[in-house]
Amino acid sequence: MSVLDIARPATDYVAPQKTVAAAAIDARISEIHYGKFLAVRDTNIAIEKNKITGFIGPSGCGKSTVLRSLNRMNDLIPSFRLEGQVQFLGQDIYARNIDPVVVRRHIGMVFQQPNPFSMSIFENVAFGLRLNRYKGDYKQRVEYALRRAGLWDEVKDKLKENGLALSGGQQQRLCIARAIATEPTVLLMDEPCSALDPIATRIIEELMLDLKKDYTVAIVTHNMQQAMRVADTTAFFSVDISRGGRTGFLCEAGDTEQIFHDPKQDLTKRYISGEFS
Amino acid sequence: MSVLDIARPATDYVAPQKTVAAAAIDARISEIHYGKFLAVRDTNIAIEKNKITGFIGPSGCGKSTVLRSLNRMNDLIPSFRLEGQVQFLGQDIYARNIDPVVVRRHIGMVFQQPNPFSMSIFENVAFGLRLNRYKGDYKQRVEYALRRAGLWDEVKDKLKENGLALSGGQQQRLCIARAIATEPTVLLMDEPCSALDPIATRIIEELMLDLKKDYTVAIVTHNMQQAMRVADTTAFFSVDISRGGRTGFLCEAGDTEQIFHDPKQDLTKRYISGEFS
Amino acid sequence: MSSTDFKQDSGRSASRPPTTGDIIADRVFRGGAYAAGALVVLLLIYILWEIGFRAMPAIERYGFGFLTSAVWDPGQEKFGVLAEIWGTLYSSVLALVIAAFFGVGVAIFLTQDFLDARLAQVFRTVIEMLAAIPSVVYGLWGIYVVIPALRPVAGFLNETFGWFPMFSSSFSGPSMAPAVIVLAIMVLPTVAAISQDAFSLIPYKTKEAAFGMGTTRWEAITKVMIPTATSGIFASLVLGFGRALGETMALAMLIGNSNQISWSLFSPANTLASLLASQFPEASGIETQALMYAAIVLLVISLAVNVVGTLIMAMSSKQKVG
Amino acid sequence: QSDTRLTGSGASFPFPIYSAWFKDFSSKSDGITVDYQSKGSGAGIQDYLNKVVDFAASDSAMKDEDIAKAEGNVVLLPMTAGEIVLIYNLPGVTEVKLPRDVYPEIFLGNITNWNDPKIAEANPGVTLPDMPITVVVRSDSSGTTFNFTGHLSAIDAAFKDGPGFGNSVQWPSTDKLVKAPKNDGVTATVVQTPGAIGYTEYGYAKLTGTPMADLENKAGKFIKAGGEGGSNALASAQFDDQMRAFITDPDGENAYPIATFTWMVFPKSVADPVKADAMKKLVEYGLTDGQAMAESLGYIEMPEAVIEKVRTAAEKIGAGS
Amino acid sequence: MTELPGTPDLRHSLGDRRALRNTVLTVLLWVVAVGAAVPLVSVLYMLITRGGARLGTALFTQLPPAGLEMGGGFGNAVVGTLVIVALATLISVPFGILGGVFLGFVAPESKLADATRFIAKVLTGFPSILAGVFVYASLVLWMGTYSALAGGVALAVLMLPTIMLTSEQSIRMVPQRMKDAAFGMGCTETQAMLRVVLPTATPGILTGVMLAVAGAAGNSAPLLFTALFSNYWISSLGEPTASLAILIYNFSGMPFPNQIELAWAASLVLVLIVLAFNVLSRLISARRV
Numbered sequence A, B: 001m002s003v004l005d006i007a008r009p010a011t012d013y014v015a016p017q018k019t020v021a022a023a024a025i026d027a028r029i030s031e032i033h034y035g036k037f038l039a040v041r042d043t044n045i046a047i048e049k050n051k052i053t054g055f056i057g058p059s060g061c062g063k064s065t066v067l068r069s070l071n072r073m074n075d076l077i078p079s080f081r082l083e084g085q086v087q088f089l090g091q092d093i094y095a096r097n098i099d100p101v102v103v104r105r106h107i108g109m110v111f112q113q114p115n116p117f118s119m120s121i122f123e124n125v126a127f128g129l130r131l132n133r134y135k136g137d138y139k140q141r142v143e144y145a146l147r148r149a150g151l152w153d154e155v156k157d158k159l160k161e162n163g164l165a166l167s168g169g170q171q172q173r174l175c176i177a178r179a180i181a182t183e184p185t186v187l188l189m190d191e192p193c194s195a196l197d198p199i200a201t202r203i204i205e206e207l208m209l210d211l212k213k214d215y216t217v218a219i220v221t222h223n224m225q226q227a228m229r230v231a232d233t234t235a236f237f238s239v240d241i242s243r244g245g246r247t248g249f250l251c252e253a254g255d256t257e258q259i260f261h262d263p264k265q266d267l268t269k270r271y272i273s274g275e276f277s
Numbered sequence C: 001m002s003s004t005d006f007k008q009d010s011g012r013s014a015s016r017p018p019t020t021g022d023i024i025a026d027r028v029f030r031g032g033a034y035a036a037g038a039l040v041v042l043l044l045i046y047i048l049w050e051i052g053f054r055a056m057p058a059i060e061r062y063g064f065g066f067l068t069s070a071v072w073d074p075g076q077e078k079f080g081v082l083a084e085i086w087g088t089l090y091s092s093v094l095a096l097v098i099a100a101f102f103g104v105g106v107a108i109f110l111t112q113d114f115l116d117a118r119l120a121q122v123f124r125t126v127i128e129m130l131a132a133i134p135s136v137v138y139g140l141w142g143i144y145v146v147i148p149a150l151r152p153v154a155g156f157l158n159e160t161f162g163w164f165p166m167f168s169s170s171f172s173g174p175s176m177a178p179a180v181i182v183l184a185i186m187v188l189p190t191v192a193a194i195s196q197d198a199f200s201l202i203p204y205k206t207k208e209a210a211f212g213m214g215t216t217r218w219e220a221i222t223k224v225m226i227p228t229a230t231s232g233i234f235a236s237l238v239l240g241f242g243r244a245l246g247e248t249m250a251l252a253m254l255i256g257n258s259n260q261i262s263w264s265l266f267s268p269a270n271t272l273a274s275l276l277a278s279q280f281p282e283a284s285g286i287e288t289q290a291l292m293y294a295a296i297v298l299l300v301i302s303l304a305v306n307v308v309g310t311l312i313m314a315m316s317s318k319q320k321v322g
Numbered sequence D: 001q002s003d004t005r006l007t008g009s010g011a012s013f014p015f016p017i018y019s020a021w022f023k024d025f026s027s028k029s030d031g032i033t034v035d036y037q038s039k040g041s042g043a044g045i046q047d048y049l050n051k052v053v054d055f056a057a058s059d060s061a062m063k064d065e066d067i068a069k070a071e072g073n074v075v076l077l078p079m080t081a082g083e084i085v086l087i088y089n090l091p092g093v094t095e096v097k098l099p100r101d102v103y104p105e106i107f108l109g110n111i112t113n114w115n116d117p118k119i120a121e122a123n124p125g126v127t128l129p130d131m132p133i134t135v136v137v138r139s140d141s142s143g144t145t146f147n148f149t150g151h152l153s154a155i156d157a158a159f160k161d162g163p164g165f166g167n168s169v170q171w172p173s174t175d176k177l178v179k180a181p182k183n184d185g186v187t188a189t190v191v192q193t194p195g196a197i198g199y200t201e202y203g204y205a206k207l208t209g210t211p212m213a214d215l216e217n218k219a220g221k222f223i224k225a226g227g228e229g230g231s232n233a234l235a236s237a238q239f240d241d242q243m244r245a246f247i248t249d250p251d252g253e254n255a256y257p258i259a260t261f262t263w264m265v266f267p268k269s270v271a272d273p274v275k276a277d278a279m280k281k282l283v284e285y286g287l288t289d290g291q292a293m294a295e296s297l298g299y300i301e302m303p304e305a306v307i308e309k310v311r312t313a314a315e316k317i318g319a320g321s
Numbered sequence E: 001m002t003e004l005p006g007t008p009d010l011r012h013s014l015g016d017r018r019a020l021r022n023t024v025l026t027v028l029l030w031v032v033a034v035g036a037a038v039p040l041v042s043v044l045y046m047l048i049t050r051g052g053a054r055l056g057t058a059l060f061t062q063l064p065p066a067g068l069e070m071g072g073g074f075g076n077a078v079v080g081t082l083v084i085v086a087l088a089t090l091i092s093v094p095f096g097i098l099g100g101v102f103l104g105f106v107a108p109e110s111k112l113a114d115a116t117r118f119i120a121k122v123l124t125g126f127p128s129i130l131a132g133v134f135v136y137a138s139l140v141l142w143m144g145t146y147s148a149l150a151g152g153v154a155l156a157v158l159m160l161p162t163i164m165l166t167s168e169q170s171i172r173m174v175p176q177r178m179k180d181a182a183f184g185m186g187c188t189e190t191q192a193m194l195r196v197v198l199p200t201a202t203p204g205i206l207t208g209v210m211l212a213v214a215g216a217a218g219n220s221a222p223l224l225f226t227a228l229f230s231n232y233w234i235s236s237l238g239e240p241t242a243s244l245a246i247l248i249y250n251f252s253g254m255p256f257p258n259q260i261e262l263a264w265a266a267s268l269v270l271v272l273i274v275l276a277f278n279v280l281s282r283l284i285s286a287r288r289v
């Protein structure tokens, strides 16, 4: 009944490695540990440029863990340890001489819970610009980011109000505006709609489709419909318990169309059909 | 999609009033307010002696509110206001000269979360006896109550241990023992099993069937199977939003058999069939 | 209550109405609780009345001039507390500046992952212990440790930076500087504790947001954490200020008790609380009334600060931290 | 016999000798204990007027208006006497002479450095450091201050017109003036503060080994503290009907310039006769055994004539008003 | 840096202002934190070396020395401190807990509770010297003597708000379902409070009481005009009474080495007493469920 039993047979399966020319990020992760706990193994995945890559899979299979290791957000967790490589535009971001702070400036992130700063809407969006000591026209840049995030019309008259005073959906769009104000190359989104109502969710989905013209997007979602609606490529993660703990791994990745209508892996098929979750 | 839309047609329906000779409690509630919020309207219900009456209905329809107003537990909420009458053995417990404390001593209550006191098992059960300055043999009475609650064999060797050290299911049976030690007339139970696992639930259901020989029981449950298994009479509550807020009301009450197999009301039928919850 | 009895049912029932004793106990207990609640209100009113009543003649006689004159001369019955107000505010503000620097620093140190949890707990205990040292002990320590230690430093500062008003007089011993240092140490735990609360109230997701934007640890602290915790930090400062205003013994032992107004840290000064401590025992007649007036001044300043602090705390606990 | 406790408070000037007396007396007299708190003369008188003590001690005796406030219910008894000395803290310097025209100026804030020519002139052969003078005075209402400022006012017109005299006076406002409570506080502050000068009872200086300045008397002679100078100064004292006498600037070749009696204040009417009796015993002790201790503790033994007068006056204790 | 070229440079740049500032500020913070701990180390060092030097039984069995006597102790001040604090506790605890019951249980939402809570919070910052002034004016003058009792009342005024607020908090922290259970059994309000809520809240309340006691034990300003001091053992509550805090205040200003040593020793003892109550409060709160 639980996903654990189902996952067992796949223990030794490793998703085929596919090298993509247009990849913004090319991750070849062999293991991720939290302390002694092996959270993720054998996950090779490419995030293609100007596409949306969706991560799906049952709870606890390491989707967030993998996503966060793509911009070294997981460095905040002292027990985190990654074996493998994550290439971002040709550089391994886990190499010795890489400054994770710089990595994060190029690879933006939007989180599950909207998390605007307790400052004005304007300052929220301008935050990254100030951080980067941007010398140009702040107003213009902030307006542009808010427009791209589809929030401009709603907030243009109250830019000085606190960002926390907005509704949940607006807050999440504000976070997106904040993330894109500095024009990062890649945008990582970890279940950005799971705290929102259906209407706000739709707005953000449309926004993502618009954003992919200029950005590369990777999104974790629990909602398969959402993945089908927005993702170009879908990566399905699963979990196995053969090595003691519950270890997540990339089970199958490919065109969204293919994953949902012609999955190659049995596990994928069963997950898609709603057999477990 | 939501229960709100479904509930609307029933706005003016009032369940027929039925006077039951053998009723321990006969409630004729016309309105219950929390402050300005009308939580429950038009609920006439009789709790028959030595029977189990089940309250079912969607979330927020006022099941707990009605149950708690049967022994004036709701008096503890300052904003609570009831219009109507609740007859207990022929006396209106909401009459001026009635002391709610006395009412509660005759109408015991078991709650959703097991809530033993932080004292020994023995003292938990003896609590009501001491409260009532019982003069008889405490040991005998405590043992009897624990036996009735089916807990005696499990705790007879550790009566001095703290009640909180028991498992959830045992704690709930301890609470039942505590409630029946003073031999109240009626026992009100508000989702007594919802915090328990299926095995503990079954034990308590059997216990209820045993208890009804001597007591009158009213039980709120979310679990329709449970109502079918234990209730003699079932009261189905629903909710309507026509008056501004979400107001609960008694939609239909009758023999459990009849309610589940031949519901008179359309709403009941749709709820029973799982159309909303 | 009533003699309600539902006892026509089962003979086994042990249920019975509360005894008269229980009912009386209930009434007495509820009454007692209300009385105890009212007691605090009455206590404050009584304190205000008791002190205010005795201060009345001095208030009538000296009026506002009391606040603007710096003479305390029982012989000629001339009284004014300007110097003491100055000393109280100056010492408290300076102490607060130091305590804010160290206290907020400690709060950041303890909440922003500079230490592992166990060490942080040890360190937190150390800071809390500072609050457990009685005022007189700080006074004693001030006399025998702080003053001698300050002497060479103060001499140097006075000689080198004598043009700067704060160092403009030579150091002789009991004076503003040791008083401020000791006061700062006494206020530090309050500031540190409440600022720590303010920092730990910030949800983790805010920190994540900051790092996600590519901040270094310090950018996260200065650009996000501190601004978000501002109202809590501010409340800690206000409450710390309130504590500093009312502190008596350590100051009376260290400040030199001389009623003059000077910017210099090395000049002796006086505070309202130490004026009370040193003059009250021997005062008579109009001087007592003047001291009661001074007590009112202290009370008003300290109540005002504490009211503001309490209000800010109430507001900041409701604040949106994200 | 039931326990009788006499509670007193006041002058710190005689505290070293009083505490020795009271401890000795309490141990010798069965059932009587005397509990004395040194708070300063002003505070003692105030406690007495507020009726929160049984007796008080003051080295400014009691002003007429205070006697009036007590409705005349007072018996003032000089119990011992002492010199007020100027103690100082000058590293490396142990002998300083201060002329009559110099020390008032120091306390007026007009002379501010130890190497001031006026001080140097009086101290040939002494290397006075270039060090600012920190003046230490009393923060509380004090009989020592009363006598000291009385003396300064007597010898210096500017002082008289400025601070004047009293239990507490308006000292000049300068950065170099520190206030400390009681004789103890002044002594301790001077001891801890290089460059300081302060006034205190001789016993405090003697017991702590603090250097004292030789002061120039009316006759123009520098007198060391602690010798016969004190008794000489008090020899000419004339008591008024309340047994008060202050000598602000004694004549006499060898008189030490600043000396004073110090008083105890007892009530005339005492509710409890046992207490009245205890008070009389206490006075008698002070006049006999007590006087014998005076010199060794740094106080001046009172002349026999004064003792006799006090003994007579003590009869009024508890005799009603 | 914002207009990204094709391949951004992600490397650490040496001499980067940002990294440098990060390091400097981190070092500064360590300095601040260690600096904040220095006074405690210094105080404790002084207490142990100077106070510890005199430690011995004589301190607790003998009376304070007169002016120039050698030796002596402060047994009466230790006893006096404990008596005064005990009195303050006896006075403030019943009112404090009852007030906490009022705020947290009987009528938490009432207007009076709002006023009481607000004033109690404000009174936690009440200048302690004013408590002394107030009790002197209202009690000492009326009784005609300084006394342990007056000292106890003054400290009680300062302890009351703390005890009240911590009691309220611990009473509120008793889970609602416990209170429901009690009322469901037919408890009157008093019975629910005494039989169920208070026993559950006791550790929290005791923690608050201990903290208040610790604060009171070290408090000196209010005793100055209330308990005053005494050179003898306490024989009744209605007479001036010695306390460690006042002894330290008196002796610290004295020029005699013997008294100063005693002041240090008394400080050590006082700090130990205060810490003992603090530790007690921690132990109690650690045992809380």
Ligand SMILES: Nc1ncnc2c1ncn2[C@@H]1O[C@H](COP(=O)(O)OP(=O)(O)OP(=O)(O)O)[C@@H](O)[C@H]1O
Residues within 6 Å of the ligand: A034, A037, A039, A058, A059, A060, A061, A062, A063, A064, A065, A066, A077, A079, A222, A246, A248
């Ligand atoms: N900070 C952490 N420390 C230790 N273990 C962690 C940490 N974060 C996650 N894990 C563990 O790593 C595994 C993967 O977690 P992760 O959050 O990546 O899963 P997920 O697929 O995002 O799940 P969900 O859908 O619930 O968000 C889980 O077993 C989780 O318990």
Ligand SMILES: Nc1ncnc2c1ncn2[C@@H]1O[C@H](COP(=O)(O)OP(=O)(O)OP(=O)(O)O)[C@@H](O)[C@H]1O
Residues within 6 Å of the ligand: B034, B037, B039, B057, B058, B059, B060, B061, B062, B063, B064, B065, B066, B077, B079, B222, B246, B248
């Ligand atoms: N103390 C209260 N104050 C104000 N409103 C309340 C209070 N308790 C319940 N309500 C409201 O009254 C309505 C009925 O609540 P009640 O708890 O009786 O529903 P219920 O049928 O028991 O629901 P559930 O199945 O979720 O337990 C709800 O809208 C609820 O929000």
Ligand SMILES: [Mg+2]
Residues within 6 Å of the ligand: A063, A064, A065, A190, A220
């Ligand atoms: Mg996740």
Ligand SMILES: [Mg+2]
Residues within 6 Å of the ligand: B063, B064, B065, B220
């Ligand atoms: Mg319910």
Ligand SMILES: O=P([O-])([O-])[O-]
Residues within 6 Å of the ligand: D010, D011, D012, D013, D014, D039, D040, D041, D042, D058, D059, D141, D142, D143, D144, D145, D182, D183
């Ligand atoms: O003896 P005094 O303390 O009053 O100087």
